[in-house]
Amino acid sequence: MLLGLDLGTGSAKAVLVDEHGALLGEGAASYRVRSPQPGWAESDPEDWWRACTAAVRAAVGERGPEVRGLGLSGQMHGVVLSDAGGQPLRPAVLWADARSVAELAAYRALASGLLSALANPPAVGMAGPSLLWLRENEGASYRAARWALQPKDWLRLRLTEEAAAEPSDASATLLYDLDADGWAWPVIEALGLRAGLLAPLVPSAAEAGTLGEGVARELGLPAAIPVAAGAGDTAAAALGMGLLEEGVVQLTVGTGGQILAPRRLPSPDPARRTHLFRAAHEDPSGRFYALAAVQNAGLALEWVLGVLEVSWEEAYREAFDVPPGAGGAVFLPYLSGERTPHFDPGARGAWVGLRLGHGRGHLLRAAFEGVAFALREGLDALEAAGIRAPELRLAGGGTAEEPWRRLLADILGRPLLTLPTSAASVASARGAALLAGIAAGIYETAAETLPLAPEPTDVVTPKEPEAYERVYAGYRETSAAARTAPRNVSGAAPPTDPS
Numbered sequence: 001m002l003l004g005l006d007l008g009t010g011s012a013k014a015v016l017v018d019e020h021g022a023l024l025g026e027g028a029a030s031y032r033v034r035s036p037q038p039g040w041a042e043s044d045p046e047d048w049w050r051a052c053t054a055a056v057r058a059a060v061g062e063r064g065p066e067v068r069g070l071g072l073s074g075q076m077h078g079v080v081l082s083d084a085g086g087q088p089l090r091p092a093v094l095w096a097d098a099r100s101v102a103e104l105a106a107y108r109a110l111a112s113g114l115l116s117a118l119a120n121p122p123a124v125g126m127a128g129p130s131l132l133w134l135r136e137n138e139g140a141s142y143r144a145a146r147w148a149l150q151p152k153d154w155l156r157l158r159l160t161e162e163a164a165a166e167p168s169d170a171s172a173t174l175l176y177d178l179d180a181d182g183w184a185w186p187v188i189e190a191l192g193l194r195a196g197l198l199a200p201l202v203p204s205a206a207e208a209g210t211l212g213e214g215v216a217r218e219l220g221l222p223a224a225i226p227v228a229a230g231a232g233d234t235a236a237a238a239l240g241m242g243l244l245e246e247g248v249v250q251l252t253v254g255t256g257g258q259i260l261a262p263r264r265l266p267s268p269d270p271a272r273r274t275h276l277f278r279a280a281h282e283d284p285s286g287r288f289y290a291l292a293a294v295q296n297a298g299l300a301l302e303w304v305l306g307v308l309e310v311s312w313e314e315a316y317r318e319a320f321d322v323p324p325g326a327g328g329a330v331f332l333p334y335l336s337g338e339r340t341p342h343f344d345p346g347a348r349g350a351w352v353g354l355r356l357g358h359g360r361g362h363l364l365r366a367a368f369e370g371v372a373f374a375l376r377e378g379l380d381a382l383e384a385a386g387i388r389a390p391e392l393r394l395a396g397g398g399t400a401e402e403p404w405r406r407l408l409a410d411i412l413g414r415p416l417l418t419l420p421t422s423a424a425s426v427a428s429a430r431g432a433a434l435l436a437g438i439a440a441g442i443y444e445t446a447a448e449t450l451p452l453a454p455e456p457t458d459v460v461t462p463k464e465p466e467a468y469e470r471v472y473a474g475y476r477e478t479s480a481a482a483r484t485a486p487r488n489v490s491g492a493a494p495p496t497d498p499s
Contacts, residue, residue: 001066002440003059003221004240004433005052006233006426007074007152009033009094009255012051014059015429016067019442021452026426027058034091039098041125042091045080045154052155056219064220070159070211071436072230073237073428074152076172077126081134081145086157089141093130094151096295096336098345100129103136106191107174114187119178119268119276124337124345128174131193148197152230160209160227165199167278168235178266178276178288204231204280205438205446228439231280233428234258238289239280240431241395241419242453244446249382249389251408251416252424253399257297257375261387263288269385273341274378280435281446290387292340292378297371300333300349304367308360312401319364320403324410324467328353329362330478331370338374341381344483352478368404369468372411373475379412391415393456395424405460411472413465417456424454 001024006013010033016025029051034042060067077095082088093099107115107122107129115122122129127150135142149157150169157163170176170183175198177184188195202208208229216223230236238260243250249261266288268276275291305315334347351363383389394416399405409416423430434449443449 001063001068002433002436002442003056003067003070004429004431004436005056005070005072005155006236006429006432007048007052007072007155008233008428009075009096012048012055013426013429014052014055015426015433016059016063017430017433019437021449023426025059025061025063027055029054033094033096037099041094041096043094044091045088048151048155049158053218056221060220065222067221067225068442069226069228069436069440070221071228071432071434071439072152072156073233073432074150074155074169074230076150076169076232076234078151079127079130079134080149080151080154081141082147082149082154082157083144084146085161086154088154089145090138092151092154093134095125097130098124098337100124100133101345103129103132106132110187110190114184114190116268117177117179117184117187118174119266120172120174121272121343122174123339123343126172126174128191131197132191135193145197147199149199150232152232153199156208156227156230159211159215161212162209163199164202164208164229166202166204166208166229166231168204168231168280170201171278172232172275178268178278181278202229203282204229204235205282205435207439226436226439228432228435230432230435232277234260234291235277235280235289236431236435237427238262238431239434239446239449240427240429240453241393241424242450244281244283244450248393249387250393250395251375251412252395253297253375255297255299257294257371257378259292259375259378259382259392261290261382261389263290267386269381271381271384273343273381274385275340280431283445283447290382290385292382294374294378295336295339296333296349296374300335300371301367303335304364308363310360310364315364316401316403318361319368322361322365324464325471326362326366326369327358328355329358329366330475331363331366332479332482333367333370333374340378342483347483350482352482368407369411369471370475372408373472375408376411376472377476389414391417393417393419394460395419395427406463409460409462410465411468413462415462416460418458418460419456420454
């Protein structure tokens with residue numbers, strides 16, 4: 001049996017699978033994201049550890065002694081400053097953190113050759129800018145740190161007492177050279193960062209240590225089982241859902257929205273509106289993936305439901321009783337800034353175009369449409385960068401309802417192949433378990449796991465895509481006007497209780 005452990009933004013999830021990929025057990029436990037100042041997003045790694053322990057014990061039950069390997073996945077872009085033994089020196093800075101706006105100037109000042117090696121647009125919340133902020137503003141912690149780790153890499157250090165990093169997470173730090181497939185040492189030197197803070201790189205599916213005796217007892221697992229290096233949650237989810245080769249594009253809707261396309265070669269977006277990261281596997285058919293990352297999907301909808309004091313059942317009923325276009329009401333979902341395609345940490349959310357005749361249903365309809373339009377902008381950016389997406393695989397816990405799926409199909413203008421919600425909701429942890437299987441020698445390569453991937457269960461075809469083209473154009477005009485209006489930006493507010 002194999003165990004996959006996913007360290008998410010607001011919760012840890014663990015799954016127990018057999019070598020055929022069948023789910024035998026799962027567990028989850030949540031923790032807080034703190035915002036001690038506007039625009040900050042932090043978590044206490046000790047909260048992570050307690051949640052991971054609870055999730056693992058719930059997943060394995062009495063079958064802990066049968067586990068042959070452990071794999072990890074985790075939220076990307078964060079920074080955990082720790083001592084040599086993994087003791088955190090301060091709370092972890094997370095992907096949703098917007099304090100590093102000023103530090104982006106250091107990236108813009110890089111020579112063009114250095115910046116192009118990163119193959120990604122600089123963005124707040126990524127590890128490089130956050131680490132620059134820590135150096136400038138919390139020098140004592142920065143100087144005392146032995147390691148600056150990604151969240152799941154900190155967790156692995158706690159499990160194995162060995163520090164390591166791996167390409168899928170590292171490539172999303174803005175400190176990684178995609179062509180050279182390693183740390184971008186010239187960039188790190190030009191930024192004036194301490195090179196020794198970065199852990200040695202090992203392949204995602206490699207054994208990066210073994211489980212220590214003390215933590216094994218705490219987790220209810222055998223000591224000395226291999227612990228795979230693991231992967232960032234997006235790359236792990238792609239492996240868990242069988243996205244290994246070019247030609248398949250997947251839309252995942254959760255707290256944020258992600259549109260992912262495997263790539264065989266490192267082909268950066270010349271317009272720098274989308275991301276290019278390393279995949280979790282070494283197979284040459286898709287060692288990279290292009291990504292449109294939309295920060296405000298389920299995050300924005302949860303906020304709307306809370307403000308309007310409605311349940312999800314009420315929201316679906318009232319929103320989809322309103323015709324397309326929401327009677328002219330437009331919702332901009334940029335509650336935590338935005339990445340693809342705007343890369344604007346100061347972008348703000350709003351309802352625009354309201355009239356006396358509008359009611360709660362119009363506000364709800366506009367909110368669903370606004371999130372879908374934000375995803376459409378991400379898809380448009382990917383296609384402009386050369387990605388073909390005649391159809392999309394649809395995953396994520398935020399797409400279970402048929403009216404919402406239909407709206408997405410119409411606004412995106414292409415068929416959606418729906419994947420089982422039960423599998424998609426634990427895709428990252430499942431991918432982590434498969435990496436554990438490779439590290440333990442159960443599978444030789446990631447390609448051997450492809451037959452274990454879940455198959456689409458249904459197809460949602462667009463019915464009235466033309467009804468949204470004019471509305472989408474209006475949304476883009478409204479968004480552009482809002483983003484170019486004068487404003488006082490102190491950093492985008494992070495999510496405080498993400499799902």
